[in-house]
Amino acid sequence: MFIKNEIEQGVTLYTRQTDQFKTVSFSVKFKTALTEKVAAARSVLANVLEDSNEKYKTQNTLRKKLDDLYGTVLYTDTTKRGSNHIFTLNVECVNDEYLNDSGVLNEAFELVRTVIFNPNLVDGQFDPDIVNREKRSVTERIRSQYDNKTSYAQKRMLDHLRPNSVVSTSANGSEEAVQAVQADELLQTYTSMLEEDLIDIYVVGDIEEQEVVAKLKELLPFAARPSRKQHAFKTDAHKNSVTVQRIEEQQEMKQGKLHLAFCTPVGFGHKDYMKMQVTNGVFGGFAHSKLFMNVREKESMAYYASSSYSSQYGLLYVIAGIDAELTDKAVALIEEQLQALQNGDITDLEMDQTKALLNNSITSAFDSARGQIEIFDQYKELDENFTADMLKAGWEAVTKEDVKQMASTIQLEIVYLLSGKETIANE
Amino acid sequence: MNKINFENLQETLYNETLDNGLDVYILPKKGFSKTFVTFTTKYGSIDRTFIPNGKKEEVTVPDGIAHFLEHKMFEKEEGDVFQKFSLLGGSANAFTSFTRTAYLFSATNKLYENTEVLLDFVQEPYFTEETVEKEKGIINQEITMYDDLPDWRLYFGAIENLHHNHPVKIDIAGTIESIDKITADHLYECYETFYHPSNMVLFVVGAVNPEEMMTFIKENQSKRTFNNPEEIVRRFPEEPTTAAIAERTLEMDVSKPKLSFGMKCNDVHNSGSEMLKQELATELLLDVLFGRTSDFYKEAYESSLIDESYAYSFSLEQGYGFAMIVSDTENPEALEGKIRQTIEELNASWSITEEELERLRKRKIGQFMRALNSIEFIANQFTRYKFNEMDLFDVVPTLEKITVEDLKTAFSTINRAEGHTVFKIKPKEKEK
Numbered sequence: 001m002f003i004k005n006e007i008e009q010g011v012t013l014y015t016r017q018t019d020q021f022k023t024v025s026f027s028v029k030f031k032t033a034l035t036e037k038v039a040a041a042r043s044v045l046a047n048v049l050e051d052s053n054e055k056y057k058t059q060n061t062l063r064k065k066l067d068d069l070y071g072t073v074l075y076t077d078t079t080k081r082g083s084n085h086i087f088t089l090n091v092e093c094v095n096d097e098y099l100n101d102s103g104v105l106n107e108a109f110e111l112v113r114t115v116i117f118n119p120n121l122v123d124g125q126f127d128p129d130i131v132n133r134e135k136r137s138v139t140e141r142i143r144s145q146y147d148n149k150t151s152y153a154q155k156r157m158l159d160h161l162r163p164n165s166v167v168s169t170s171a172n173g174s175e176e177a178v179q180a181v182q183a184d185e186l187l188q189t190y191t192s193m194l195e196e197d198l199i200d201i202y203v204v205g206d207i208e209e210q211e212v213v214a215k216l217k218e219l220l221p222f223a224a225r226p227s228r229k230q231h232a233f234k235t236d237a238h239k240n241s242v243t244v245q246r247i248e249e250q251q252e253m254k255q256g257k258l259h260l261a262f263c264t265p266v267g268f269g270h271k272d273y274m275k276m277q278v279t280n281g282v283f284g285g286f287a288h289s290k291l292f293m294n295v296r297e298k299e300s301m302a303y304y305a306s307s308s309y310s311s312q313y314g315l316l317y318v319i320a321g322i323d324a325e326l327t328d329k330a331v332a333l334i335e336e337q338l339q340a341l342q343n344g345d346i347t348d349l350e351m352d353q354t355k356a357l358l359n360n361s362i363t364s365a366f367d368s369a370r371g372q373i374e375i376f377d378q379y380k381e382l383d384e385n386f387t388a389d390m391l392k393a394g395w396e397a398v399t400k401e402d403v404k405q406m407a408s409t410i411q412l413e414i415v416y417l418l419s420g421k422e423t424i425a426n427e
Numbered sequence: 428m429n430k431i432n433f434e435n436l437q438e439t440l441y442n443e444t445l446d447n448g449l450d451v452y453i454l455p456k457k458g459f460s461k462t463f464v465t466f467t468t469k470y471g472s473i474d475r476t477f478i479p480n481g482k483k484e485e486v487t488v489p490d491g492i493a494h495f496l497e498h499k500m501f502e503k504e505e506g507d508v509f510q511k512f513s514l515l516g517g518s519a520n521a522f523t524s525f526t527r528t529a530y531l532f533s534a535t536n537k538l539y540e541n542t543e544v545l546l547d548f549v550q551e552p553y554f555t556e557e558t559v560e561k562e563k564g565i566i567n568q569e570i571t572m573y574d575d576l577p578d579w580r581l582y583f584g585a586i587e588n589l590h591h592n593h594p595v596k597i598d599i600a601g602t603i604e605s606i607d608k609i610t611a612d613h614l615y616e617c618y619e620t621f622y623h624p625s626n627m628v629l630f631v632v633g634a635v636n637p638e639e640m641m642t643f644i645k646e647n648q649s650k651r652t653f654n655n656p657e658e659i660v661r662r663f664p665e666e667p668t669t670a671a672i673a674e675r676t677l678e679m680d681v682s683k684p685k686l687s688f689g690m691k692c693n694d695v696h697n698s699g700s701e702m703l704k705q706e707l708a709t710e711l712l713l714d715v716l717f718g719r720t721s722d723f724y725k726e727a728y729e730s731s732l733i734d735e736s737y738a739y740s741f742s743l744e745q746g747y748g749f750a751m752i753v754s755d756t757e758n759p760e761a762l763e764g765k766i767r768q769t770i771e772e773l774n775a776s777w778s779i780t781e782e783e784l785e786r787l788r789k790r791k792i793g794q795f796m797r798a799l800n801s802i803e804f805i806a807n808q809f810t811r812y813k814f815n816e817m818d819l820f821d822v823v824p825t826l827e828k829i830t831v832e833d834l835k836t837a838f839s840t841i842n843r844a845e846g847h848t849v850f851k852i853k854p855k856e857k858e859k
Contacts, residue, residue: 020458022436022796059728063720067786070793094796098435133729140734144755146682147577252680252855255571287509287519297507300564303572321572349514356516356536363535364461364518367633368800 001387002202002376003209007217010225011199015209016372022098024105024205025369026091026112028220029377030197033231034085034166037180039078040138040173041189042087044181046076047134048126049089049190054118065111069104070094074111080171081378082233082268082312087193089115092369095206113219119190126190128183138178142170149418150319153257157317157416160247161261166233167313196225200377204369229381235267235314238409245414256324256419259317260334262410267314269382272406274394279406280309281354283341284318288353290337295320301330316410324419331415341407346400355395362388428641433820436799440820441637445648448625448656452809453637456802462633463533463802464542466549469628469814470621471526472599473746478660480620485662488617489608490594491601494523495559495566496614500530500549502558508548517541525595526744527811528621533803538635539643546629546647552618554611563606570600577681577852578736581753584677584850585689591671592664595747624648625656628813630806663746668693670848678855685736686759688766691846692741692748699816702743703825706817707791708837709741711829713750714787715779716769723769732762745815750841759851767847774842777835784831795822 002014032038056062066072072093079086093108120127145152158168172178199222203212242263266276284291284307295305305320322330340346365371366388379386429442441453472494476487500521501508512519517532530549534541573579583598590596600606631640670691697705717723717739727733737754756762773779798804809819 018458020456021800023800060720060725064786067720067790069789071790071797072793073797092797094793098437098796099792133731136731137735140683140736140755143682144734144736147755149575253575255568255575286513288507288513292509293507296565300561301568303565303569321568323568323571349510353510353513357513357518360461360516360518360533360535364533367459367461367802 001372004384005213007201007213007220008222008224010227011201011222013201013203013213013216014376015202015207015212016204017207017209018204019206020367021095021205021369023092023094023369024108024203024207025373026089026108027202027373028089028112028116029200029202030087030193031084031200032193032197034080034083034169036169036173036177038085039080039169039171040177041181041186042085042193043078043138043172044131044135044178045186045189045193046078046087047137048130048186049115049119050074050076051130051134052120053114054120055114057120069107070099070101072104072108072111074115078171080166080169083166083231085171097206109215109219116194116220121187124187126183126186131181131183131186135178135181138172139175142172142175142178149251149253149255149257150321152251153259153416153418154317154319156249156418157247157259157261157414160245160416161414167315195223198225198228202373202377204372232269233267233312235265235270236263238265239263239411242411242413244412247414248417248419251418251420253418253420256322256327256417258320258322258327258330259416259418260319260331260412261414262316262318262338263413264314264316264406264409264411266406266409268311272402273311274391275398275402275406276309276311277358278351278354278395278398279341279403279410280307280316281358282346282350282403283307283316283337283407285309286354286357288350288357290340290350291318291320291334294337295330295333299333301326301333324417324421327417335412338407338410338412341403344400344404346403348400351398351400351403355398358395359392362391428638431820435823436820438799438820441641443641445624445645447648447651447653448623449648450628450813451641451644452628452630453635453640454630454632454805455635455637456633459633459802461533461535461802462538462631462635463531463806464545464632465529465531465630465806465810466545467527467529467628467630467810468621469526469626470528470617471524472597473525473594473663474621474661475594475597476662477620479616480623480654480657485660486616488613489601490597490605491566491599492609492613492617493528494600495562495606495609496617497521497523497528497530498562498566499554499559499614500552502562503548503551503553508544511544512541515540515544517544519545523599525599527814529807529810531806533633535634538640542631542640542643543647546644549622550651552615552622554614556611559609559611559614566600566606567603570598570603570606573598573600577679577685578753580677580679581685581687581850581852582751584675584852585687585751585848586749588672588675588848588850589670589689589691589749589846590747591667593666593747594663620659623656624653626659628810630810632802632806666747668843669845672848674849674851676851676853679852681852681854683755683757684759684854685755685852686753686762687850688752688763689848689850690750690841691848692743692750692840693843693846694840695743695746695748698745700821700825702745702815703812703817703821704829704833705837705840706741706743707822707826708829708833709743709750709841711784711787711791712779712834712837713739713741714791715783715834716773717752718787720786723765727762727765732756732758732765759849759853763849767844770842773838779831779834781831784829784834788826788829792823792826795826
């Protein structure tokens with residue numbers, strides 16, 4: 001679906017010409033091994049590069065320029081996948097043909113270059129005032145996770161489940177690691193990112209592909225670097241027995257946030273991972289799934305009760321918002337649904353529904369430029385010629401017996417509850 | 428079937444009002460694989476006092492009923508409607524706002540079958556006392572979930588402060604106490620009043636053949652009989668233009684204090700193109716005063732009064748309207764002072780220039796173009812506009828005509844201190 005051009009060793013440009021959108025979207029992704037320190041430094045760097053640059057020395061002048069370019073969007077973010085940290089610069093501008101002006105696209109190209117290659121340096125260093133301000137912003141972002149109870153419960157659950165591991169490391173780093181970032185180190189972070197990272201560049205929109213390739217080669221003079229696969233995360237092998245951790249933590253709140261994690265040796269790239277995607281769908285991925293039908297509809301215990309499959313880490317999560325006093329009942333009910341899968345208690349209807357919705361979700365995701373970029377960026381690790389049809393064919397082949405077998409590899413590892421009251425549920 | 432071309436946008440909209448009063452709109456989008464269909468009634472949480480269809484006496488129903496009804500539409504004698512959508516690969520959902528209830532699905536396959544399920548389930552109510560009782564546990568958990576969301580409480584707290592009587596101050600889902608009073612009879616009464624096709628809009632956008640789809644919808648609708656449409660009589664209490672409560676603070680378990688600043692709009696009776704102009708002019712005014720290129724933003728960000736959580740918005744419907752600024756902040760009092768000062772300075776001396784307007788106008792035109800990439804945005808926003816007799820496709824021409832004078836008028840509707848309110852959330856003092 002994308003046309004691939006290696007513009008330098010380790011630096012790859014993916015373009016996609018389409019008249020589906022009224023905008024042109026750019027993403028420049030810098031990938032390296034994930035550690036808390038790297039994540040913290042790069043999150044601060046992401047904010048600093050989004051703030052200003054050599055040409056637009058203040059946030060105010062940069063933002064005014066973006067306004068003039070018909071609200072061209074420019075932002076950076078940091079994410080993680082498996083053992084990799086990903087720093088992304090995103091730019092999106094309206095296609096000239098919908099505007100009274102022309103030349104917006106060209107200026108957007110220039111901006112991509114300026115943000116990456118012409119940072120706002122003072123005496124050869126990033127401005128300490130800006131660095132300190134953005135350290136504060138990233139710190140506040142990390143701290144505010146406490147206020148979003150579901151997201152906080154998930155974070156705490158992972159902290160207990162896999163301490164000191166990429167699984168529980170945030171793409172923003174930690175408060176302490178962000179505080180430790182020094183202005184003079186940040187230049188080192190920046191330099192190594194540009195010189196050593198694996199770089200993937202995406203452009204999607206109504207573009208002339210040859211022109212874009214030529215232009216970006218010229219505008220983005222990245223040096224060659226060792227070409228390699230992304231860092232692989234190895235999922236744990238199946239364990240003979242797992243001791244289930246039971247953790248309860250308190251905040252002043254009304255609902256109980258129940259978060260469970262199950263491990264499976266089947267991770268992204270494992271020959272069976274598409275079977276596991278179907279298994280997750282039957283278990284709790286959708287509104288026809290066992291968790292929704294039983295925990296919500298039959299028992300009226302929850303507004304939300306669902307599962308998700310983190311293929312990158314070989315983990316399956318279940319979350320439900322419940323009355324904390326009913327924790328034991330909810331956990332038993334969730335385990336019952338998994339047991340049903342392990343016993344092969346699966347209908348043809350459940351299989352058909354799950355496959356139909358998986359197909360719908362992958363096809364739908366391709367209806368946005370961002371979706372095309374993000375999904376391709378993940379799946380190209382498995383196959384550079386990846387298309388949605390490959391996944392659909394894979395899911396179609398999955399049988400009830402496969403789901404039963406997949407379910408048998410799933411083992412409960414942790415039951416975590418964040419709630420406002422101490423319960424005796426887990427005595 | 429009407430066909431309207433929007434040459435500058437390269438879009439064509441198809442429209443027909445059916446014999447039963449249903450307004451149908453179809454917008455094909457090239458390149459898209461999915462189709463998004465919304466079936467929306469002009470009925471939301473604020474419609475609590477009305478004369479029921481076929482009756483003479485006005486009633487006031489329990490709070491949260493529009494949302495409760497939305498939940499219950501999915502349950503039928505033969506089971507859960509989600510089951511049907513799933514089998515057809517349709518990803519279904521619904522939402523209730525202050526003024527609308529929307530049922531929707533997106534699908535990349537079996538478009539007609541999914542559309543039929545949508546039309547049928549929304550037009551075939553099935554409520555029993557037993558299923559109504561069962562739903563209460565689920566909605567109680569939904570209400571409890573919202574109670575624990577500080578950002579929702581922050582936004583809603585300011586809305587509560589701003590209004591004396593208007594039902595926009597009542598939570599969309601109601602309260603655990605109010606929904607306990609809901610019966611199947613209530614649901615039928617609301618359904619019969621508000622779900623007549625003449626009070627609804629069907630919007631189809633994405634991968635669709637407009638002629639075939641219109642024929643399919645007509646065929647489906649012709650199989651049903653409806654009463655003749657009655658004009659719906661809703662009643663809203665008198666609402667002063669002042670804020671009901673000037674300030675309130677809530678304690679919650681949060682990491683940092685939060686502030687919302689509400690500005691009540693005193694011109695809430697427009698519709699159509701006047702309303703569209705008012706809405707866009709007020710949004711542009713807020714962009715000038717509080718946007719990312721404003722002096723306010725620069726100073727507040729640099730002095731750590733706001734962080735990445737900072738946001739502002741304007742909401743306008745017939746009968747109510749308010750602008751809102753929200754942020755996490757270590758110093759809610761200083762931030763409040765800075766917001767008030769910004770408004771007072773503009774009151775004292777008008778300083779917005781043509782140049783500023785021009786720059787932010789360009790930004791807004793670009794934002795709108797980008798939003799048209801999203802078929803969900805198109806369907807939801809088009810329907811909201813339609814219910815207020817506005818037209819989504821007038822946005823760019825209207826933006827092009829807005830003048831500095833219009834911004835001045837917009838400012839005069841939200842600038843009075845007595846129409847302002849502050850709501851704060853502060854961290855609970857922890858016991859040692």
